[in-house]
Amino acid sequence: MRRMSMFPDADPAHAAFTEDAIKSEMENEEQNLVKELVALSTTDQIRKIRELPMSFKEKKHVRTQVMEFKSSKQSHQFTRLSDCSRNMSLSIRRFGYSIKSARQTLELWHGIMKEIGGKFGSSVLNYFVLLKWLLMFNIFSCLINFGFITIPLLVYGHTPNITSKVGFRGLELLTGAGYFNYTIMYYGSYSNETLYGLVDYNMQLAYFFTIAVYMVLCGIVLIFSMASSFKKNFALANPASNNAWQLLCSWDFSITNERAVNQRKNNLRVQLKESLSEKAHRERQTVSEKLKHYGIYIGSWLLSTSLAVGCGVSIFYLCQYEDKAVDTETWSLLQEAETLLVPFVVSLMNMVIPLFFSLFNKFEHFSNQRKQIYAMLFRNVILRMSILGVLCYYWMYMVPQKFTCWEPMVGQALYRLVIVDFIFLMLGSFFGEFLRNVIGTTLQPRLGVPEFDVARNVLEIIYAQTLAWIGIYFSPLLPVIQILKFFILFYIKKVSLTRNCQPSQRSGRAAQMKTIFIFLLFFPFFVGALSIVAYTAWSLTPSEQCGPFRGLNSTFSVIGEWIDEVDKIPGSEWVVWIYQNVIRSEIFYFLVTLIILVIIYIFWQLTQGRKELIILLSQQIVNHTKQRSAEHSNGRQSHSNAVVQVLLARQQVEEEERRSASGVPVPSDISTSDAMMQAMLARQKAERQDEKFYEIPNEHPPSLDAVALSMAARQRAEEEDEYWSITDFNQSNPVNRFGMQARQRAEGNREDEPNDALSPVSSVMTQVMQARQRAEEEERGQSTRAPGQNPAPSGSSALIQAMLARQQAQNEYDDGY
Amino acid sequence: MDYTNEPDCKLPLALIVDMPELKENPFRNRIVESFSEDGMGNLSFNEFVDMFSVLSETAPRELKAIYAFKIYDFNVDNYLCKEDLEKTLNRLTKEELTPEEVELVCEKTIEEADLDGDNKLSYSDFENMISRAPDFLR
Secondary structure, X not given: OOOOOOOOOOOHHHOOOOHHHHHHHHHHHHHHHHHHHHOOOXXXXXXXXXXXXXXXXXXXHHHHHHHHHHHHHHOOOOHHHHHHHHHHHHHHHHHHHHHHHHHHHHOOOHHHHHHHHHHHOHHHHHHHHHHHHHHHHHHHHHHHHHHHHHHHHHHHOOOOOOOOOOOOOOOHHHHOOHHHHHOOOOHHHOOOOEEEOOOEEEHHHHHHHHXXXXXXXXXXXXXXXXXXXXXXHOOOOOOOOHHHHHHHOOOOOOOOOHHHHHHXXXXXXXHHHHHHHHHHXXXXXXXXXXXXXXXXXXXXXXXXXXXXXXXXXXXXXXXXXXXXXXXXXXXXXXXXXXXXHHHHHHHHHHHHHHHHHHHHHHHOOOOOXXXXXXXXXXXXXXXXXXXXXXXXXXXXXXXXHHOOOHHHHHHHHHHHHHHHHHHHHHHHHHHHHHHHHHHHHHHOOOOOOOEOOHHHHHHHHHHXXXXXXXXXXXXXXHHHHHHHHHHHHHHHHHHHHHHHOEOOOOOOOHHHHHHHHHHHHHHHHHHHHHHHHHHHHHHOOOOOOOOOOOOOOOOOHHHHHHHHHHHHOOOOHHHHHHHHHHXXXXXXXXXXXXXXXXXXXXXXXXXXHHHHHHHHHXXXXXXXXXXXXXXXXXXXXXHHHHHHHHHHHHHHHHHHXXXXXXXXXXXXXXXXXXXXXXXXXXXXXXXXXXXXXXXXXXXXXXXXXXXXXXXXXXXXXXXXXXXXXXXXXXXXXXXHHHHHHHHHHHHHHHHHOOOOOOHHHHHHHHHHHHHHHHHHHHHHHHHHHOOOOOOHHHHHHHHHHHHHHHHHHHHHHHHHO | OOOOOOOOOOEOHHHHOOOOOOOOOOOHHHHHHHHOOOOOOOEOHHHHHHHHHHHOOOOOHHHHHHXXXXXXXXXXXXXXXXXXXXXXXXXXXXXXXXXXXXXXXXXXXXXXHOOOOOOOEOHHHHHHHHHOOOOOOO
C-alpha cells in the first residue's frame, strides 16, 4: 500500500520548489490513492483508509472521494438490487462493529489488566495474560465435560454401583477421598452402558472422544500460538542491535504511574551505564578468571540437577512408605489425613528448592539478565518434571496393582495435589511478597521492596495447569476446581502485587519472554500430560469394577468395538477401511513422519537462503548511498569551482576599478558582465557534467542556452544603454524590454520542464539577473543624478548580492539531499 | 472556552499535558505537538481524536511507527540526527548520564541502525529497526 508521502523523498528529481508544483503533485498522489482504493473490496478499503497516516479530515476527504467514484461507476447499473444488497452489507458490517465493541467491554478483567500494565509494565502483565488464557482453557474443558459426560449421566439417573458407607466429612474437601469417591467427581462412578432415551448415547465413546478431542484441540491451539509468537518475536530479532534497541524501543509507553516512570528512567540509565562498562570489562578478563567462571557454572548445574533427582527419588520412597493396601472404605480420619502427606512434601519441595537455586545465582555471573532467567527457569523445570515424572510412574505402575478400582485413586491423588498446591500458592504469596515487603521496609531497609518474580509465578501456574491436564482423564470435574483456583489466584496476586511489590528493576524483553513461556507450556508440560493420558488409554488395563471402560482390555479397544458395529451398517466400508489401514497401521505414520522431515529440511534451506539475501541487500543499500554521496560531492566541487572563478573575476573587476577610478564606466561594466558571462559559462559546464552523472534527459541546455541568450541580449542592450545613458536613457527602455522578454521566454521554457532538477540553479540565475537589473537601474538613476559618479561600485554590489544569493541557493540545494 | 457557541476552539498545550494519561509520559509535549497543525501543540477536536486514535491499542502498527518517528524527531527535519537522539536519551534518563556517555550511546545507536550511511536515521532505517523489535508499542 503506497503511503501518502509524509516525508519528502530524498530523490532530487522530485524536489519541487514552487508551491504550485507541490500542490499538483499532492493532488496527483491523492488521485492515484483514490484509484487504488476503489479497486479493493469494501472491508479492505476501510482497513486501508484507517491505516493512512493522515489526519481525520483528510481521511474523510479521501473516503468521500472514493464513495463518489464508486457511486458514479455504478450509476448505470440496475439500481434497486444493488441498493438493497449494499444496504444489507452496510447494516451487517455495522452490526459486526457493535458486537466487536460490546465484546471488548465484556472482556474479563480488561480494566484490571490495563491498570496492572500501567503500573508495572508489560512483563508483569504477561503473567496475568497467561493466567487468563489458561482459565479459558479450563472453562472450555469444563463446558464440554459437563455437556457430554456428566449431564447425560445425571439426566438418565444411573446411580453408581458402589454405594458409599461414609457420610460427608469436612476432610473430603482437602483429600478428595471418602464421600467424594463415589460421586461423579471421579472416573469410577461413570457407567459403561449405553443410555437409551431420545437417542442411544454410548457413554464409553462419549467419555473417550470428549477427552481425546479436548486434548487434541489444546495441542493445536498451543502449537499455533507458539508458532505465531515465534514468528513475531524471535525470527526477525537482531541480537546485535542492543544499544539502538534500548534507546528507541525499550520504553514502555503504557506506564502511567509517576513512581514507575521514575523507576524506569533510573533503570534505563543504570542499564546503559552497565552495558557501556560491561563491554569494557569483558575484554579485560584473564584466562584464569574465565576458568573460574566456567567452573562455577558447571558446579552449580551439577548441584541443581542432583538436587532435582534427589527430590524425585525421595518422593518415590515416600509414596511407597505411605502406601496402605487397605480398602479405602475403612480408613479412619487419621489415615485419610495421612494421604495429604505426599502432596504436602511435593509442594514444599517446589517452594523451597528454587530458593537454593537462587542462592547459586548469587555466585554465578551471567553476561546478561536474560540468560540468568533462562537458567533459573530451566532448573525449576527440571525439578518439577522429575517430581511429576516419579509420581506418574508410581501411579501408572504401582497403583493399578494395589487397588481394584485404581483410576479414582489416581484421581484423588491429583485432586489432593491440586488443592495443596493452591494452598501453597497462597502461602507463597503471603510469605514471598507480603512478609518480604514488611521485612524490606521496616526491619531490614537494605533489602528494599520486593519485585514480582514473573518467571517463578508463571512456572507455578504452568505446573498447576499440567496437573489439571493429567487429571482430566481420571476426574472429569477437575477443571471446575481449577477454574475456581485460577479465579481466586488472580485476585490474590493482583492485591498482593499492588500492595507489596514494586515494578521490575530491569526492562527485560517482554515479548521474547512470552514466547518462552508459551513454549514451556507446550513442550515439557503439555506434551508430558498428553503422553501420560495417551499411555493410560493405550496400554493400561482399566479396572474391572468401576468406570466407563470396565471389562475392556484397554481403553482404546472401545474404538475397535465401535468400528465393528459401524461395519454392520451398510455403506460405511470406507470408515472401516480408514481405521484399519490408516490409523492402525504403522506404515502410515512412518510415511507421514518422513514427509514432514523432508518439508522441514526444505523450509530450513529456504530460510538460510533468505538470510543471505538480506545480507546482500543491505550491503547494496550501503553501496548505493555511498555512490550517490560521492557523485554529489563531485558536483559540488565543480559548482564551487565556478564560484571561485566568479570571485576571482570580481576581484579583477575591483582592481580595475581602483586603477581606473575616474575612467569611463563602460569598460568596467563590460568587464563585470564579462566576468558574469564567464561565471555563467563555467556553471553551465559544471551542470552539463552533473547531467552526465544524474542521467537527466537533455532538456536543460536549451533553457540554459535561452538564459545565456537573454543574458547576451541584455549585455548588448546594456552596452548600448551605457553608451546612451548619459544622454538619453529613455531609449534604453525598449532595449531593456527586449531583454526582459528574452528572459521571460527563458523562464517559460524552464517551467515547461517540471522535472528540472537544476531549477534551484535557474532560480539562482533569475536572482542574479534581477540583481543585475536592479544594479543597472541604480546606475541609471545615479547617472541621471550624478553623471560623473562611478557606477562600478553599485554594479559590483549587485554582483556581490548575486553571489550571496547563489551561495544561499546552493546551501539549500545541498541540504535538500 | 465555550464549545457550544464556538465549536472550533483549540485546547492549549498546557491543558492537554495535564491529563492523567499523559502526565507522566516523558514525551508528552512532543506527542501533542506532532498532532497539532500549527506545531505549537494547540489541538482542535479533530486533532485530539486523531492523537488518541493513533495512541490506542487498536491502531495499526505502521501508523504508530510513523508517529513515533515524528515524536522522536525534535527538530522536525524528517531525520533522527544525533541531537534528536541525545534529547530523547536525556528525557528518558532524567539527565543523569554524563555528556560523554550520552554521546557514546547516540553514536552507537546511529552506527547500528543507519543503513544508508548518512549518519542520520531516516524513516526507513527507523522502520527497519522497529520491525525487528517486537516489544515496541506495547
